[in-house]
Amino acid sequence: MGIATIVFLCTCGAFATAKYIDGTLESDENWAFLTRFCFRTAGSYHYHFTYSSERCCQNILMYFDTVTQWDAVYESNLNCSAREAVLEQGRNQKIILSPDAPYSGCSIVSSNGTREISCRSVRSFKLSRARWWYIAVSKCDGIQNGLRLDYQMHMFNPGGYWTNEFSADEQGILETDIAFLTAFILLLLWAGIQGSTLYQIGRLHMTFKLFIGTIVLQIASLVFLCIHYGIYGKNGVGVPTLIPIGRIIAAVNEILFLLLLMLLAKGWTVVRGRLTEESQLRLIALMVMYTIAYAIMFIWEAKAFDPAKVIYVYDSPAGYGIVALSFIAFCWFVYAVIVTAKKNPDKQRFYVQFCSVYSLWLLSRFIVVMVSNSYLEDWYREKVVNGINLAVAFAADVAFMIFTRPYGSNFPFHLKPSQVSVDLSESGDPEHPYAPSSPVSGDRSIELFQGKAPFSRSSSENREGVPLPKTDREIQAWSGHVPTHLFRATHAQQDS
Structure with missing residues (x-):
């Protein structure tokens, strides 16, 4: 599936719960979920609801994220009245949208010759801890005429620009993204300088160019996300279409970086100039599986994501699929490194360090997701996982820069890029796998690897x-x- 198709499908769905929402709720049921928000120890929300007076009276229900409230009612067999009954008395968790209800802010208005009930008010409260609030609408009068409600809600946490519009689970994401955007831009400058040095000494291989491409993609992803969250901090809406675009770019970046690691693990540009056909097919299969898994995750999130149940993407079947695939890639990577290191003892020191560092990168998502889902509070997971993923990605890129220092002790690229393009096979010189499989006589061997025409055997000087x-x-x-x-x-x- 093409990237453009995935973007289209993703932009059709909601990737994040806006803190300012408006729309129309229509349901044949007498109880329906509306939205959610994670308040800190205090908060407030503004609402404006409008519906036909013939459908009076509908109610707004505010559920806590506890097993006795939200977990007990959502997707349960309880009837409408039983779902209302779990709310605690005296906590103002039920707002009756009726002109007769005190503090509801409701009144009868006329619109296009019809009588409507319009409710507009502000509610403030304090909490003992940060918690998710799930907002639902009900009409439990026994008349099965369903729900129809025009709504506007704007929810706030205490604080200024960095916290006011953000749900507690998202607070800190913008600052983290800005910090790592700056770090990756500096890293790109470093990579450009190092790439220039490699070019000057004739060691700028395709693998390093691919590495620079992954940094550019990482920066592009963070730019889109920072733009969205930056605007979001002002109006509670942001630019929702930038979220899937940024995340798709991040996924492409991860797939390309994994491809880079697998190529190096197989020894490409390090101990061999060409992969065998079997190795190429295996590598293509892994990349295809990764791409399909990410496509499924994005499509699932756009079409089947249920914010009433799922806190963040890695708390879903699609997220678990990505984590499992990361573990498979780790096993494949370690196996490839072991085989390559055994065949090339002179590169074992490089591959031991290379495998140690990037095994942690491949396992990091598995470890972080399992730990966060098991031990972190629901409202704390998304921002922690976001920060750790960015930190691990940055550390992996810095490690690659160190490995590829032109004058480092473990510098892997001792041969020129022109040698990588030579059609090699597994039957080449075992001590120097870049050497041609068929012998080249005379001084022609030197000129072949320098990419020049052969010089006269009697000459004691090269072309320059x-x-x-x-x-x-x-x-x-x-x-x-x-x-x-x-x-x-x-x-x-x-x-x-």
Whole structure:
């Protein structure tokens, strides 16, 4: 499925509960869920409800997030009256939308020749702790004519710009995203400088270019999310369509970074210039599974997400599917690293460190989601998981920068990008897998890897007029650019 299709499907649904909501509720039932909001230790909400006087009287019900209230009534077999009965008396959890009800703010108005009940008021309260409030509408008079209600609600938490419009579970997300957006921009500058150095020494491989691409995607994702939440802090609505766009970009970034890790785990650009056909098919299968899993998650969230039950995406079947796939990728990654390291003992030190760092990256989501779902309060999960995921992603990128330092002790790219394009097979030189599988005679071997036309065997200089190495010291000095065994072969032929 194309990315554009996924974006369209995602933008058709609601990815977040707006703190300012308006619309029309229509239901054939006499009890229906409206919205939810996580208040801190204090809060307030403004409401304006309008409905036909023939449907009087409807009620607004405010449920706590406890097993004796919301969990007891939602998707239960209780009738309408029983669902109202679980509310605690004296806590003003029921608002009767009637002109006769005190403090309801209701009155009879005429609109287009019809009599309507219009209710407008403000309610404030204090809580002992942060908790979710679930808001429902009911009409339990025994007359089964359903519900029809035009509504506007604006809910507030105490505080200023950074907290007022945000539900308690979202407070801190904007600040976290801005901080990591700044960090990733600085990281991109660092990567650009390091990439320039790699280019100058002829070691700018496709893997590093792919890495820079993942940083750009991460920044783009955070830009979209910061724009939405920045506007959201002013009006409680934001730009909802930016949320799925930002999250889809983040998913593409994660898939590409996983592809990068798998390519390096298989030894591409490190110990081999080309993957076998079998390895390519396995890698494609993993990427396809990841893409399908994310597509299912986004489509499910757009079409089947139930805010009355699910607190955040990883508390859903689709979220658990992504977590399980991350664990499968971890097992695959470790296996690929072990096989590659065994075949290339000279790279074992690099692969031990590489595997240790990125195994944690692959397992981080599994660990974080399991711990947060088991031990963190519902209202605390989303912002904690968001912060940890960004921190882990940033740490993984910094680690990659350290691994690919041109003069680092574990620098993996000792050969030029032109050597990666050579059609290699598993039967090549076992000590130097980049070497051609068929022998190249004479000085042509050096020129082949330098991407130049062969020079005369009798010449003692290359095309640029630089003398070829003749002594062991010169050979050692050149070995950082072209494999030493090739120079030794060339030197031996010159001596003959």
